[in-house]
Amino acid sequence: MATISADSRGLRLAVRYTVLGIIAIIFVFPLVFMLVSSLKPDAQLLADTASLRAFLPVGDISFDNYTAAFKRAPVGLFIMNSVIVTGITVVLSLLVCSMAAFAFVFVNWKGRELVLTIILATLIVPFETIAIPLLLISSKLPWIGLDGLKWGWLNSYHVQIVPFMADGLTIYLFVQYFKDLPGELIEAARVEGATWGQIYRRIVMPLAGPVLATAAILKFLAMYNQYLWPLMVVQEEGYRPVMVGLQYFFQLNRAWGEIMAYLSLITIPVLAFYLYLQKAFIASIASTGVKG
Amino acid sequence: MAAITLKGLKKSYGQAHVIKGVDIDIEDGEFVVFVGPSGCGKSTLLRMIAGLEDISDGTLTIGGKVMNDLPPKDRGVAMVFQSYAIFPHMTVRENVAFGLTISGASKEEKETKVAEAARILQMEHLMDRRPSQLSGGQRQRVAIGRAIVRKPQVFLFDEPLSNLDAALRMDMRMEIGKLHKALGATMVYVTHDQVEAMTLADKIVVLKDGLVQQIGSPMELYHHPANAFVAGFLGSPGMNFLEVDVKEVNGDRATVSNAALDPVTLTARHPGIKAGGKARLGLRPQYLSPDADAGAGVLHGKIALTERLGSETIVEAVTTDGKPLIVALARDAVFEIGTPISLRFDPETAHLFAL
Ligand SMILES: Nc1ncnc2c1ncn2[C@@H]1O[C@H](COP(=O)(O)OP(=O)(O)OP(=O)(O)O)[C@@H](O)[C@H]1O
Ligand SMILES: [Mg+2]
Numbered sequence: 001m002a003t004i005s006a007d008s009r010g011l012r013l014a015v016r017y018t019v020l021g022i023i024a025i026i027f028v029f030p031l032v033f034m035l036v037s038s039l040k041p042d043a044q045l046l047a048d049t050a051s052l053r054a055f056l057p058v059g060d061i062s063f064d065n066y067t068a069a070f071k072r073a074p075v076g077l078f079i080m081n082s083v084i085v086t087g088i089t090v091v092l093s094l095l096v097c098s099m100a101a102f103a104f105v106f107v108n109w110k111g112r113e114l115v116l117t118i119i120l121a122t123l124i125v126p127f128e129t130i131a132i133p134l135l136l137i138s139s140k141l142p143w144i145g146l147d148g149l150k151w152g153w154l155n156s157y158h159v160q161i162v163p164f165m166a167d168g169l170t171i172y173l174f175v176q177y178f179k180d181l182p183g184e185l186i187e188a189a190r191v192e193g194a195t196w197g198q199i200y201r202r203i204v205m206p207l208a209g210p211v212l213a214t215a216a217i218l219k220f221l222a223m224y225n226q227y228l229w230p231l232m233v234v235q236e237e238g239y240r241p242v243m244v245g246l247q248y249f250f251q252l253n254r255a256w257g258e259i260m261a262y263l264s265l266i267t268i269p270v271l272a273f274y275l276y277l278q279k280a281f282i283a284s285i286a287s288t289g290v291k292g
Numbered sequence: 293m294a295a296i297t298l299k300g301l302k303k304s305y306g307q308a309h310v311i312k313g314v315d316i317d318i319e320d321g322e323f324v325v326f327v328g329p330s331g332c333g334k335s336t337l338l339r340m341i342a343g344l345e346d347i348s349d350g351t352l353t354i355g356g357k358v359m360n361d362l363p364p365k366d367r368g369v370a371m372v373f374q375s376y377a378i379f380p381h382m383t384v385r386e387n388v389a390f391g392l393t394i395s396g397a398s399k400e401e402k403e404t405k406v407a408e409a410a411r412i413l414q415m416e417h418l419m420d421r422r423p424s425q426l427s428g429g430q431r432q433r434v435a436i437g438r439a440i441v442r443k444p445q446v447f448l449f450d451e452p453l454s455n456l457d458a459a460l461r462m463d464m465r466m467e468i469g470k471l472h473k474a475l476g477a478t479m480v481y482v483t484h485d486q487v488e489a490m491t492l493a494d495k496i497v498v499l500k501d502g503l504v505q506q507i508g509s510p511m512e513l514y515h516h517p518a519n520a521f522v523a524g525f526l527g528s529p530g531m532n533f534l535e536v537d538v539k540e541v542n543g544d545r546a547t548v549s550n551a552a553l554d555p556v557t558l559t560a561r562h563p564g565i566k567a568g569g570k571a572r573l574g575l576r577p578q579y580l581s582p583d584a585d586a587g588a589g590v591l592h593g594k595i596a597l598t599e600r601l602g603s604e605t606i607v608e609a610v611t612t613d614g615k616p617l618i619v620a621l622a623r624d625a626v627f628e629i630g631t632p633i634s635l636r637f638d639p640e641t642a643h644l645f646a647l
Binding site for chain 2: 108182184185187188189190191192193194195198202203206207
């Protein structure tokens, strides 16, 4: 065994922190640029991009861009729409996909391998190829809402939610995680008299923290960044999500400051959600990766 | 009442036939041990009783009821796994109470039953800990506690002690024995440790390659093994086997010898022994002795190695025709390596098997 001196250990630590620091800066700079720029008038914003001033809140600093952004578009409404659609989809998808994965991994039924293979095969189908058929289908489906039976799902929250409740990637994440759980835990619970429902609720879900966090974050980002689909199915402002709302700022003359203000505003829910789940997310990365 | 019967039980995974037709009758309250080498199907058989594996063919009844197609929860069994399988996200108390919680028992009922289990297993002080804060032996207690709390009629154990160190294994072995007496439930216990089998069992089932080799009490199997496999599997150190020439057969008496063995006449209890042919002679190390009055059978060889354990001496000898021979003497003795030795045995303790 080679012995590592305190010196070389210190050096290695220094190198490690330097590298991590550089990576952190690379990731943080665009965010800083966005925030700083959102506080500057367009002329100064463009002039500053030539120098490091682009990252510093200097010169003519104000919240004018934010006020203007709110005037130009119903920003609050868009954020609320996105949060509603994304939040409900994340919760439903965690529920539906974890249940599906549970059935694939723990319950023994005929054809489960085949069905799982088909579901995983959908991973390679790009959304763009099914967007049009999906649009045709959802424009004709019935829905019973508060105002009774209605045909066609366009212009609603559910048209943005239901098609994304279950997806191959999330199911795959759960399947992989469940396969790694010790099978004897499930068997012990079965012998103790637990039903499948009880095993799901009392054994598997309480142990699924890391994969729930991972799946939630991936789903959240995918849903929050939805653009094509809501563009196709939502014409009314009342249900429009944030990414589609970005269009408002790309008309006639481009208002870069307002765009930055808008982007800063719509980043807040993402950051809040990520910080909330960060601990679990890191735990899940650590548990799936190779541990030292 | 929870007698268990296995009738023509079979299990295959596709083309792999793992259990090839097993018949076993287990009486109510009996302690039955399945032993056999690794991969012989012990766990599979136990899991078929528990309902964790489908039964490919045959009939399983517990308490007179056919159980083939019932899920585990409807079979009235409890199981203790080799890996303990205690739930890591629950405290010891919650683990032990799990079965009761699931069946919707009242709070008072849970408390009294869990307290009783904790008392029996002497783990009252551990009840609020998490499994990660327990030692292996303590985890095993929790797993047993979870099994006994529902007072099931049948307990299934799959190598419950194999992850424990030798000293703890002996303690827990005795405790499981006591538990069986205290609860009076039917217990089926899988192990490949023949000491556990000999000490715990009312009845031992020896398995090999998915088939039952012999069923009987420990002493029956030890003294009257049905075949060379059973004879070699039980007893420690294992039985010595020597290839011998059959000189003469007279009814159930046979006279055998070889280069190292003087001709000796003994009872041939097993079929297939023919005069002029070869046979396999089984001699337990404990029944071989250098003493002149130890019996009429005489083997010649020399000392190769001795291990002095204090109360016991294990001698490894080599016969004059070069075969190893283990002798276990129940006393301390000194031998010089290389010295010639004559080992004697009572012919009635020898077993003659067909080759
Ligand atoms: N799912 C499976 N598919 C195919 N073969 C299997 C499967 N499970 C077990 N087997 C085979 O069945 C045989 C019996 O396995 P089992 O686990 O019952 O052995 P065992 O007697 O408990 O062994 P051990 O003492 O090592 O635990 C083994 O040969 C094993 O390879
Ligand atoms: Mg096994």
